[in-house]
Each structure stands twice: as structure tokens, then as C-alpha cells.
Amino acid sequence: xxxxxxxxxxxxxxxxxxxxxxxxxxxxxxxxxxxxxxxxxxxxxxxxxxxxxxxxxxxxxxxxxxxxxxxxxxxxxxxxxxxxxxxxxxxxxxxxxxxxxxxxxxxxxxxxxxxxxxxxxxxxxxxxxxxxxxxxxxxxxxxxxxxxxxxxxxxxxxxxxxxxxxxxxxxxxxxxxxxxxxxxxxxxxxxxxxxxxxxxxxxxxxxxxxxxxxxxxxxxxxxxxxxxxxxxxxxxxxxxxxxxxxxxxxxxxxxxxxxxxxxxxxxxxxxxxx
Amino acid sequence: xxxxxxxxxxxxxxxxxxxxxxxxxxxxxxxxxxxxxxxxxxxxxxxxxxxxxxxxxxxxxxxxxxxxxxxxxxxxxxxxxxxxxxxxxxxxxxxxxxxxxxxxxxxxxxxxxxxxxxxxxxxxxxxxxxxxxxxxxxxxxxxxxxxxxxxxxxxxxxxxxxxxxxxxxxxxxxxxxxxxxxxxxxxxxxxxxxxxxxxxxxxxxxxxxxxxxxxxxxxxxxxxxxxxxxxxxxxxxxxxxxxxxxxxxxxxxxxxxxxxxxxxxxxxxxxxxxxxxxxxxxxxxxxxxxxxxxxxxxxxxxxxxxxxxxxxxxxxxxxxxxxxxxxxxxxxxxxxxxxxxxxxxxxxxxxxxxxxxxxxxxxxxxxxxxxxxxxxxxxxxxxxxxxxxxxxxxxxxxxxxxxxxxxxxxxxxxxxxxxxxxxxxxxxxxxxxxxx
Numbered sequence: 001x002x003x004x005x006x007x008x009x010x011x012x013x014x015x016x017x018x019x020x021x022x023x024x025x026x027x028x029x030x031x032x033x034x035x036x037x038x039x040x041x042x043x044x045x046x047x048x049x050x051x052x053x054x055x056x057x058x059x060x061x062x063x064x065x066x067x068x069x070x071x072x073x074x075x076x077x078x079x080x081x082x083x084x085x086x087x088x089x090x091x092x093x094x095x096x097x098x099x100x101x102x103x104x105x106x107x108x109x110x111x112x113x114x115x116x117x118x119x120x121x122x123x124x125x126x127x128x129x130x131x132x133x134x135x136x137x138x139x140x141x142x143x144x145x146x147x148x149x150x151x152x153x154x155x156x157x158x159x160x161x162x163x164x165x166x167x168x169x170x171x172x173x174x175x176x177x178x179x180x181x182x183x184x185x186x187x188x189x190x191x192x193x194x195x196x197x198x199x200x201x202x203x204x205x206x207x208x209x210x211x212x213x214x215x216x217x218x219x220x221x222x223x224x225x226x227x228x229x230x231x232x233x234x235x236x237x238x239x240x241x242x243x244x245x246x247x248x249x250x251x252x253x254x255x256x257x258x259x260x261x262x263x264x265x266x267x268x269x270x271x272x273x274x
Numbered sequence: 275x276x277x278x279x280x281x282x283x284x285x286x287x288x289x290x291x292x293x294x295x296x297x298x299x300x301x302x303x304x305x306x307x308x309x310x311x312x313x314x315x316x317x318x319x320x321x322x323x324x325x326x327x328x329x330x331x332x333x334x335x336x337x338x339x340x341x342x343x344x345x346x347x348x349x350x351x352x353x354x355x356x357x358x359x360x361x362x363x364x365x366x367x368x369x370x371x372x373x374x375x376x377x378x379x380x381x382x383x384x385x386x387x388x389x390x391x392x393x394x395x396x397x398x399x400x401x402x403x404x405x406x407x408x409x410x411x412x413x414x415x416x417x418x419x420x421x422x423x424x425x426x427x428x429x430x431x432x433x434x435x436x437x438x439x440x441x442x443x444x445x446x447x448x449x450x451x452x453x454x455x456x457x458x459x460x461x462x463x464x465x466x467x468x469x470x471x472x473x474x475x476x477x478x479x480x481x482x483x484x485x486x487x488x489x490x491x492x493x494x495x496x497x498x499x500x501x502x503x504x505x506x507x508x509x510x511x512x513x514x515x516x517x518x519x520x521x522x523x524x525x526x527x528x529x530x531x532x533x534x535x536x537x538x539x540x541x542x543x544x545x546x547x548x549x550x551x552x553x554x555x556x557x558x559x560x561x562x563x564x565x566x567x568x569x570x571x572x573x574x575x576x577x578x579x580x581x582x583x584x585x586x587x588x589x590x591x592x593x594x595x596x597x598x599x600x601x602x603x604x605x606x607x608x609x610x611x612x613x614x615x616x617x618x619x620x621x622x623x624x625x626x627x628x629x630x631x632x633x634x635x636x637x638x639x640x641x642x643x644x645x646x647x648x649x650x651x652x653x654x655x656x657x658x659x660x661x662x663x664x665x666x667x668x669x670x671x672x673x674x675x676x677x678x679x680x681x682x683x684x685x686x687x688x689x690x691x692x693x694x695x696x697x698x699x700x701x702x703x704x705x706x707x708x709x710x
Contacts, residue, residue, distance in 0.1 A: 040547050043522040063310060064332065122344065130350050214337060215344070218300055218352045219329040230332035233305040234462075235517055235537060237525075237547070 028250065034243035042239040056244035063241075064230055066248055073223035073252075075138055076213070077206035080145035081199055084153045087146070089195070092157035093183055097166055107158065110151040118148075118211045129216055136218045144216065145206045152205070153198055160194030161187065193266055200260050201268070207253045224249040298327040299354035299587050302342055304335050306574065307540075308407050308614045309357065311604065312595055318603055319594045326587045335462075339668075342579075346371045349581040354588040356577050358403060360394040360646065361462075363575065364663045367402040373578045373585055374400040378593040386598070386618045388638070391573050394646045394657075403575035404596040407537065408616025410640035411470060411569045413557040414524065414542055415531040416550060419443045419450065423530075429636075433474070433499065433560045433568075436531065440507035443530030452507030454529035455500070458516035459679035461671025466570055466660040467533070468678060469671075472496040474561045474568035478650040479662050479699070484708035486699035488674075488692045497688050501681055513683035525549060533559060535572070536640055539633035540611060556636040558643060564651050570660035571644035573616065616641055670702045 034042050035057070036050035060066070095103050125144070126135075134140025164187065172186045188195065210225040217226060231238060231245040257264065303309045309332070316328050331353070333341060342356045346366065358366070366372050378384060384392070384401060391408045395401055413436070415427055423442035428435065440452030456467040469479070477492035487493060504512050507530075509523055517534060521541055524532045525548040532538070545551040559569035576592045578585060594600060601613045601621055610630035613621060615637055621627050622638045631637075649659040656662045661671065674695045681691035703709045 043547075044526065063313070064330075123348070126344055126348055126350065130348060135350060135352060214333070215341060218302075218331045222331075226331075226333075229334050229337060230305055232334035233307075233518070234335040235535065236305075236307050236541065237518055237522055238305070 028254075031243045031250075032247050034240055035247045037240050037243075039237060039240045042243070043237050056240040057248070060231065060241055060244045060248065064227060066227065069222060069224045069227040069249075070252070072138065072221055073207055073225075073249075076141055076145055076221070076223055077203045079138070079142040080149065080206045081202040083142060083146040084150050084202055085195065085199060088150060088153040088157050088198075089188065090183065091154050092161050093187060095154075095158050096161035096164075097169060107155065110154060114148075114151050122215065125212075126215070135216060136220050136222075138221045141213060141216055141221050141223075144212050145209055148209070148212065149202050149205050153202055156198045156201070157191070157194065160191050160198075163194075164190050193263070197264050197266065197268055200256075200264050204253055204257065296325050296327040297584055297587050298329055299582075299584050299591060300329045300331060300352065301355040301357075301576075301591070302331045302333065302338060302353045303357040304338055304574070305332050306407075308612075309574075311608065311612065312406070312600075315600075315603055315607065319591060322594075323587075323590060326590065328591065346579050346581070351579075351581045351583070353579060354582045354584045355591055356579060357406070357574055358577050359575065360391075360571065360573050361658065361661045361663060361667070363395050363403045363577065364397055364657055365665055366577070367397040367400075371580055372402045373580055373582075373589075374402055375404055375578070375589065375592065376400070377586075377589050378404065382593050382597060383620075386620050388617060388619055388641055390571055390641050390644055390646070391617060394571055394573060395575055403573075403577035404592050405573040405575045405617040406596055407614035408571075408573035408641060409536045410559075410571055410616070410637065410644050411467070411533060411535055412539075412559050412636055412640045413531055413533050414538060415439075415555050415557065416443070416527075416529070416553050417555045418553045419530045420555070427555055427557050430558045430567075431560050433562055436533075436560050437499075437503055437507075440503060440531060444507045449528050450530060451509040451523070451528060452530045453503060454509055454515065454520040454523050454532045455504060455512070456516055456520065456534065457504065457508075457512040457679055457682045458514055458519070459672065459675040460516070461661065461668055461675055463516045463675060464679055464682075465671045465675040466572075468496065468500065468675075470559070470570040470660040471500065471568040473566045473650050473659065474559070474564065475499070476562070476564050476566075476651040478652055478654050480654060480656065480703070480708075482653055482655050484655060484703050486696050486703060488696040488699060493692055494688065497678060497681065497692060501688055504682055513679045533568070536633070536637040537615065539637065540615075540631070543633065556633045558636065558640055566649070566651050567640075567643050569640050569644055571641060571646055572660070664706075664708075666702050666706045670699060673698050673702075 129135045213225045231242045395403045444452035456464045475496040559567045561567045578588045604613045610627045677691040
């Protein structure tokens with residue numbers, strides 16, 4: 001009896017999970033479906049069976065070369081993630097293993113910067129970029145993306161590091177390990193799952209960032225967010241082309257997310273059931 | 275000797291390399307059909323100007339507006355040519371943010387630009403932006419539904435006739451709405467339509483002393499007529515409909531009439547995308563017999579920011595893109611119907627264009643019927659037909675647009691929306707120093 005109740009609960013939970021997942025994924029799925037329609041089909045109401053034309057893809061590629069934007073997206077998301085980890089690992093280490101009475105306040109303050117609307121600092125940032133010659137530069141945007149995601153990276157790493165017993169680090173110190181060796185050879189290998197999931201999440205956040213990547217670039221450093229934006233039209237129905245551009249932009253990160261989902265989920269739920 | 279030869283050789287090579295190095299200009303634009311076509315045809319320009327390389331930045335309209343404003347206000351120097359509209363040109367020219375276009379070349383024929391359009395892009399008689407394509411607004415209607423209703427659309431209808439025709443054409447059982455109008459909030463969305471419409475009802479945004487006029491009967495008449503018309507004969511969810519949404523409805527045969535931009539004519543008459551392509555008629559925007567019609571005037575135009583270091587190359591490009599030669603180039607490659615409309619008088623005198631574009635005469639008549647310097651029945655202190663050319667208008671226009679959109683959606687009454695609009699406009703004008 002108890003077993004049948006458990007099985008029924010499991011079935012209900014599974015079905016509910018599938019429904020929720022489908023609801024969340026449906027807009028993406030419909031974008032992909034629309035990208036294989038002609039413009040006329042795209043405006044003719046709801047339909048999940050496309051004619052299967054690749055016309056929009058070829059037009060999108062002809063109008064604005066995809067690969068330049070793709071290359072910039074890869075460079076910016078990976079580059080900003082590496083920069084963020086270089087800064088965040090030592091920061092999170094000090095907060096986790098040598099906390100002071102102000103550590104919690106500093107962490108809260110870091111997180112509070114994420115609550116500020118980005119547009120509030122658009123002009124000062126734009127002027128700094130202009131005066132330092134960083135407008136439309138990959139390095140400038142990499143630093144910007146690193147800075148906006150840094151609070152989340154530090155917070156995540158701090159949470160992971162807190163799960164590692166301090167005694168292990170003490171033992172390393174007693175064995176004569178320097179601070180550098182302690183972080184690189186003892187702490188980092190133990191926190192690999194946490195660092196990996198932080199890295200993956202940061203790459204996704206940087207890939208999807210649209211406010212700064214559109215406003216601080218023109219031609220050289222523009223990533224895929226600018227590519228999608230260029231297909232939005234105030235006068236004219238180009239929904240199929242816009243869908244094709246969106247599909248091309250999200251496909252790489254979707255594939256990466258699919259292959260690394262185990263790692264992502266493990267990292268995100270690390271310490272959740274303590 | 276050897277050293278001197280080597281040095282000379284190196285210097286010559288450097289000079290050659292420098293000469294061969296093309297100057298690149300960056301052009302910011304929007305993703306409209308005509309703009310996309312221009313990008314495809316730029317080989318014609320670069321062949322004639324091999325020393326100039328073109329970089330395109332295409333952005334969504336609001337992002338473009340925000341980006342070019344930021345860039346020009348901070349002298350960021352990111353763009354050498356900007357696509358801007360008739361709203362920005364007078365404001366930016368007065369701020370000395372734009373270069374006057376006085377070197378467009380001897381064969382440019384600036385006098386050929388349609389006077390109403392040239393007037394909207396000039397300050398103190400100087401042209402600050404060259405029109406790439408211009409538009410007014412007019413009535414697009416289904417001839418078959420009009421016949422079925424037993425009516426005949428006059429060339430210059432009144433609002434009362436529009437109401438009568440809309441009532442007769444509405445057939446909700448078959449998914450036909452008598453009229454489709456903009457309802458989506460925004461200064462360039464519902465407020466473009468409603469401001470132009472209010473002109474024909476004798477309303478105005480401000481009196482000569484910048485006092486807001488939403489508490490006057492003319493505005494009440496305008497908004498009440500619009501809300502009643504849309505409730506009786508408009509599509510469901512009209513408060514979310516902008517140009518593209520109404521275009522989709524009209525192309526699918528779900529609108530008896532649509533009053534919107536003249537550029538829509540080429541979309542609704544295109545058999546590739548429109549199911550009603552051969553059934554569309556055109557008429558001037560309606561009036562109320564007060565001397566002003568409810569049509570607007572807009573031109574997407576190319577301007578050169580004052581901060582550019584490549585003004586000569588930029589002006590060469592602007593001259594090419596807005597020339598008669600460019601119109602002929604488009605006609606030779608893609609047919610006369612695809613030539614950017616609404617900028618040159620000579621285009622409308624061209625019999626081939628008249629043949630290819632049945633809406634040509636009505637477009638020209640609509641453009642000529644709009645006067646941005648005298649847009650209203652009563653006198654006003656501002657320029658602009660469907661907008662007020664002051665920097666505060668973008669924010670204020672959108673706020674008022676949200677209030678009117680809410681009235682259309684039934685979330686507030688017409689009186690409440692007008693009262694709140696009056697309060698918002700008074701606050702904005704006082705803060706801006708217009709009301710002392």
C-alpha cells in the first residue's frame with residue numbers, strides 16, 4: 001500500500017516536472033520552429049509545423065555575418081569568467097577561512113550592487129570607457145562583464161569554500177605549504193565541482209548579458225546579443241529572420257548547458273541539504 | 275648608399291601602405307527593409323570611393339535612439355553617420371550636435387527634396403540631415419469590404435465617415451474588425467497616431483505659453499472618439515497593438531481599415547506576404563473640417579555628428595545614399611516599387627514609379643498635407659506634427675501614451691486619463707522651466 005502511494009507520488013511529481021519544464025522551454029522551442037518558417041507563415045497565427053525552409057538562416061547570414069559575433073561572444077564570456085575566477089578565488093578564500101567581523105557586511109554590500117539598475121550608471125561608465133579608449137574593445141567589455149558578475153561568483157565560491165573543513169588547510173600549513181600552495185594545490189582541487197559550476201554559470205550569464213554588450217560596442221567587439229538586436233524591426237514583419245538569429249545565438253549555450261547539466265545541477269545544489 | 279636606398283624604399287612602402295589604407299566610417303541604422311536594401315547595394319558606393327570602407331551597426335529603434343543620444347551627448351565619436359528622425363534633427367541641430375550638410379555635391383539637387391520633408395530637417399534654412407525615406411500616414415482600406423458595406427471611400431474622408439464605415443465593415447463572427455489603430459503605449463507608437471489625430475480635432479499639446487491643454491474639450495473629443503471607435507470596431511487587445519501587430523492583422527484580412535504610415539502600403543500590397551494585396555485602396559487621413567488632417571510626417575534621415583573626424587567621407591556617403599542616382603540604382607536592381615519613398619519630388623513625377631506604386635500619389639498628397647511648422651488649428655510654440663520637438667517629449671509622450679493606452683484597455687476612464695495627462699504634462703513643463 002505504502003509502496004503504491006510512493007509510486008503514485010513519484011509519477012505525479014514526474015508528470016508535473018515535465019509539464020513545468022515544457023512550459024519553460026516552450027518559448028525557445030517555438031522560436032526554433034518559427035525560424036524554419038517563411039515570413040508569411042510566421043505571421044499566420046499559431047502553428048507548430050513549419051514548412052522547413054532554411055531561407056531565414058541564409059538571409060540572416062547574408063545580412064550580418066554570424067561568426068564574427070559568435071567569436072566575440074565566446075571570447076567575452078570565457079575571458080570574463082577566467083578574470084572573475086582569478087579575482088574571486090582569493091577573495092572567497094579570505095572570506096571563508098579568515099573572516100573578520102565585517103565579512104558578512106562586505107558580502108552583502110557586494111550583492112547589493114546587483115540590485116542597482118544598470119542604466120543608473122550608464123553615463124559614468126560610458127565616459128570612463130570613452131576616456132580610456134575602451135569603447136568597442138573586447139578587453140574593456142571583458143572587464144565590464146567580469147565586474148558585473150563578480151558578486152555572484154564570489155558568493156558562490158564563498159558558499160563552496162565554507163563546506164571545506166578548515167582543518168585540512170591547517171594541516172597543509174603545518175606541512176609547510178605557502179599561502180599560494182595552499183590555495184592552488186589544496187583548496188582549488190577540493191573545490192573543483194564548485195568552481196566548475198560557478199564557471200559554467202558565469203559563462204551563461206556573460207553570454208546572455210545584453211545591456212552593456214549592446215551599449216558599449218559598435219562593430220569590433222559586438223557579440224551575439226548585438227546580432228539579435230539588429231534583426232528587430234520597427235516597421236516590417238521579420239519574425240522568421242529574428243527567430244533564426246535568436247536560434248543561432250542561443251544554440252551554442254544551449255548545447256553547452258545540455259552537456260554540462262549534471263555538473264551545473266551538482267554545483268548549484270552543493271550544500272543545499274546540509 | 276645602401277642605407278639611403280633602404281630608407282627611401284621603406285618610406286615609399288609606408289607611404290603606399292598609408293595611401294592604400296581605406297578610411298572607415300561607421301553608420302548606425304535601424305532594421306527597416308529600405309535600410310537593409312541599402313546595405314546590400316553599398317558596393318556601388320565603395321567602387322566609386324575605394325578609399326572609404328563602410329561599417330554598419332544595426333540596432334533596434336529605441337536602442338539606436340538611446341545609443342546615438344549617449345554617443346553624441348558625450349562626444350563618444352563611435353559613429354560617423356547616424357540614422358535619426360524628424361524629432362531629433364531640430365533639437366540636435368540647435369545644440370550644435372550635427373554638422374550642416376552643405377557639401378553634398380553639385381549634382382545632389384537639394385531643391386528636389388519634398389519641401390515639407392526638407393522643412394522638418396532644416397534649422398534656420400540649413401539642412402542638417404538628408405532624408406533617406408519619408409512617410410506620412412493615410413487610410414488603407416479593403417475595397418471589397420467597402421463595396422460589401424455599400425459605401426465608397428472618398429479621397430479625403432471625415433472621421434464621421436470612418437466611424438460609419440467601420441461600424442458597417444465590422445464582422446466579428448468572421449474575424450473582421452472595422453478599423454485597426456495603434457494602441458501600444460509610446461511616444462512613437464499610440465501617441466504618434468493620437469497627436470496627429472488630435473490636430474484634426476483642433477487640439478494641441480500646449481498653448482503659446484506652454485500650458486498643457488489636456489483639460490480642453492478638443493482633447494476630450496479626440497480621446498473619447500478614439501476609445502469609442504476602437505471599442506465598437508477595433509480588434510481585441512488593441513492596447514498592445516503597434517505598427518507591426520496591425521500590419522499582421524491587415525495582411526491576414528482582419529481589418530477593414532488601417533490608418534498608419536504610408537510606408538505600410540508597400541507591405542500590404544505585396545502579394546508575397548499579404549493575403550489582401552489586390553484589394554487595398556488608399557485615402558487621405560481623416561479630418562473634421564477644421565483645416566487640419568490627422569496625418570503625420572516623419573523621415574528616417576542620415577545625419578553627421580559634429581564630433582566625427584571623418585566628415586568628408588561621411589558626407590560623401592550621405593550624398594550617395596540619398597541621391598537620385600541611388601533611387602535609380604534600386605530601381606534597376608529591385609524595381610521601382612522598392613525605391614525609398616517620400617523624399618524627392620522627381621520620384622513622384624516619374625511615370626515608371628507611378629505605375630509600379632499605385633499608392634504614390636496618395637503618399638505625396640499626404641506628405642504635402644502635413645506642415646510641421648504649423649501643425650495645429652490653434653497656434654502653438656512648438657514644431658512637429660505627431661510630436662513636440664523638445665527634449666522632454668520622449669519621456670512625457672510615453673507617460674501620456676501609457677495613460678491613453680490604459681483608457682483604451684478599459685483600466686481607466688477617458689476623463690481620468692486626461693486629468694492625469696494634464697498633471698504629468700504640467701509637472702514636466704514646470705520642471706523643464708517652460709512654465710515660470
